[in-house]
Amino acid sequence: xxxxxxxxxxxxxxxxxxxxxxxxxxxxxxxxxxxxxxxxxxxxxxxxxxxxxxxxxxxxxxxxxxxxxxxxxxxxxxxxxxxxxxxxxxxxxxxxxxxxxxxxxxxxxxxxxxxxxxxxxxxxxxxxxxxxxxxxxxxxxxxxxxxxxxxxxxxxxxxxxxxxxxxxxxxxxxxxxxxxxxxxxxxxxxxxxxxxxxxxxxxxxxxxxxxxxxxxxxxxxxxxxxxxxxxxxxxxxxxxxxxxxxxxxxxxxxxxxxxxxxxxxxxxxxxxxxxxxxxxxxxxxxxxxxxxxxxxxx
Amino acid sequence: xxxxxxxxxxxxxxxxxxxxxxxxxxxxxxxxxxxxxxxxxxxxxxxxxxxxxxxxxxxxxxxxxxxxxxxxxxxxxxxxxxxxxxxxxxxxxxxxxxxxxxxxxxxxxxxxxxxxxxxxxxxxxxxxxxxxxxxxxxxxxxxxxxxxxxxxxxxxxxxxxxxxxxxxxxxxxxxxxxxxxxxxxxxxxxxxxxxxxxxxxxxxxxxxxxxxxxxxxxxxxxxxxxxxxxxxxxxxxxxxxx
Numbered sequence: 001x002x003x004x005x006x007x008x009x010x011x012x013x014x015x016x017x018x019x020x021x022x023x024x025x026x027x028x029x030x031x032x033x034x035x036x037x038x039x040x041x042x043x044x045x046x047x048x049x050x051x052x053x054x055x056x057x058x059x060x061x062x063x064x065x066x067x068x069x070x071x072x073x074x075x076x077x078x079x080x081x082x083x084x085x086x087x088x089x090x091x092x093x094x095x096x097x098x099x100x101x102x103x104x105x106x107x108x109x110x111x112x113x114x115x116x117x118x119x120x121x122x123x124x125x126x127x128x129x130x131x132x133x134x135x136x137x138x139x140x141x142x143x144x145x146x147x148x149x150x151x152x153x154x155x156x157x158x159x160x161x162x163x164x165x166x167x168x169x170x171x172x173x174x175x176x177x178x179x180x181x182x183x184x185x186x187x188x189x190x191x192x193x194x195x196x197x198x199x200x201x202x203x204x205x206x207x208x209x210x211x212x213x214x215x216x217x218x219x220x221x222x223x224x225x226x227x228x229x230x231x232x233x234x235x236x237x238x239x240x241x242x243x244x245x246x247x248x249x250x251x252x253x254x255x256x257x258x259x260x261x262x263x264x265x266x267x268x269x270x271x272x273x274x275x276x277x278x279x280x281x282x283x284x285x286x287x288x289x290x291x292x293x294x295x296x297x298x
Numbered sequence: 299x300x301x302x303x304x305x306x307x308x309x310x311x312x313x314x315x316x317x318x319x320x321x322x323x324x325x326x327x328x329x330x331x332x333x334x335x336x337x338x339x340x341x342x343x344x345x346x347x348x349x350x351x352x353x354x355x356x357x358x359x360x361x362x363x364x365x366x367x368x369x370x371x372x373x374x375x376x377x378x379x380x381x382x383x384x385x386x387x388x389x390x391x392x393x394x395x396x397x398x399x400x401x402x403x404x405x406x407x408x409x410x411x412x413x414x415x416x417x418x419x420x421x422x423x424x425x426x427x428x429x430x431x432x433x434x435x436x437x438x439x440x441x442x443x444x445x446x447x448x449x450x451x452x453x454x455x456x457x458x459x460x461x462x463x464x465x466x467x468x469x470x471x472x473x474x475x476x477x478x479x480x481x482x483x484x485x486x487x488x489x490x491x492x493x494x495x496x497x498x499x500x501x502x503x504x505x506x507x508x509x510x511x512x513x514x515x516x517x518x519x520x521x522x523x524x525x526x527x528x529x530x531x532x533x534x535x536x537x538x539x540x
Contacts, residue, residue: 183403
């Protein structure tokens with residue numbers, strides 16, 4: 001059992017990584033990005049293309065892909081999401097849904113339906129492990145993913161609380177109009193936040209490709225896991241995202257022990273229980289579920 | 299040259315014309331009080347000067363530079379800071395973080411977190427408290443401090459006494475007197491006529507989006523302002539009451 005718990009916690013690191021961008025984007029821009037999973041798969045394909053075509057290690061490829069993802073995030077916010085957000089809360093959701101379909105089919109058109117993986121390009125890292133006392137095997141890649149998640153979430157936390165830009169992003173997320181009145185360019189803050197969110201998506205896509213296989217339509221399940229982890233942890237809370245990822249992964253890992261189909265069912269069950277409890281206890285409907293901060297100052 | 303000039307400003311909220319061709323100037327170091335009943339257009343006028351509302355017509359000039367099409371965040375960098383009605387603090391952030399946000403525009407000047415805390419000593423022990431947990435007076439002090447942190451040329455104050463107990467209002471106004479004495483240029487929207495007249499050099503009374511009365515505070519009687527306030531005494535802009 002302790003082995004399953006450790007594996008579950010480490011898998012939670014991956015879920016936290018993939019949920020981080022979704023949660024960050026929601027908390028700052030109030031946008032639920034349904035293209036989140038597809039963008040992660042896009043990043044995985046970009047790394048795979050660099051590795052298979054130019055023999056670039058996926059870790060080195062991140063030096064190219066992460067700035068590319070940041071640029072995509074900035075452009076998406078400036079030219080697509082910002083405009084669609086003017087049409088109300090529903091329009092950005094529909095826009096990102098459409099974007100996901102475009103990305104999925106573009107990847108299918110370009111790369112076909114074959115499944116791919118980055119595992120062949122990272123040597124033995126995808127299956128190497130350390131043996132701990134009690135015959136517990138801990139995968140090196142899983143530990144790297146977990147450490148990356150903790151460093152990323154901690155770094156984001158420090159960035160948001162200790163830097164002028166981070167404070168500007170938080171102010172914009174609370175009240176964009178008042179942020180403008182204290183000298184914050186809310187458009188710029190949102191575009192930078194989208195760029196940061198896409199960098200985290202790029203990292204998640206890299207680990208998705210290293211730990212498993214992916215195909216052009218692999219985005220939807222990744223989005224589902226990210227959404228579940230974000231909601232369990234409380235969307236908008238960075239450390240809550242890590243907790244949500246770990247809870248989801250533990251439920252899946254322990255569910256798989258009960259029944260071969262229990263992996264997915266266990267995760268969904270915990271998600272639904274948390275959803276039900278949140279809705280029942282908050283008394284605020286969806287606002288309480290998502291832990292939306294109040295926009296009113298007085 | 300006037301520090302701030304407002305020329306024939308018209309601001310609409312949809313079909314409602316909230317400000318109807320208002321003009322006035324503010325000299326450096328002057329304190330101008332804008333008074334008027336609810337719905338007279340004072341807050342809309344102040345927000346239009348700060349860039350929160352785009353005017354339908356007219357101009358806003360600071361040191362002769364036309365700011366009319368400049369977005370609000372850039373106006374802060376040019377020297378206009380607004381303390382909005384209802385404080386509008388970032389309640390998920392601490393007092394210190396709110397104050398530091400005022401520095402975003404990056405204007406050079408004397409104001410710092412420690413100077414604001416000296417001005418409002420009651421904020422010192424609350425420095426790391428989230429502003430959502432502060433009392434009304436502490437919130438108002440933080441809002442004023444946040445605006446001062448941008449080292450503004452013109453400080454726009456919207457209803458700073460609203461919702462505060464008389465004792466707290468006294469403290470806020472004592473701090474404002476210090477600012478006025480130091481030469482800060484202030485445009486003050488205030489419902490409390492006595493306080494507005496006591497701290498200002500000049501007063502403008504607005505009625506239904508227009509200037510109903512304008513003159514030096516020491517030459518305008520409370521009775522004149524009260525008549526203009528209720529529309530019993532209309533004067534053209536720029537005139538001093540008899």
